[in-house]
């Protein structure tokens with residue numbers, strides 16, 4: 724009983740923002756601003772001046788940020804963002820749980836059935 728591999732699953736020290744949160748950051752600057760307001764600038768590396776939006780990470784220097792932008796974790800993140808967040812709809816589809824309302828979406832009575840004679 725309980726969570727499998729609880730120690731590794733519940734570790735939050737290296738937790739970064741999830742893909743759906745970053746996606747919202749990119750589409751709305753206000754969303755990002757609200758997140759940044761939750762952190763105090765003096766606690767952040769480089770006083771919070773060098774920030775990678777995609778990875779939600781702060782860097783000590785401009786150079787550090789540039790090195791990071793060329794690195795593998797950043798590129799991996801860009802790819803994950805391009806694919807989009809994993810949705811609940813996908814999870815349902817994986818176990819073949821979906822609704823097919825047909826192309827019309829007008830209700831149950833609008834579906835037409837073609838009969839071949």
Ligand SMILES: [Zn+2]
Nearest residue numbers: 775777778797
């Ligand atoms: Zn990055």
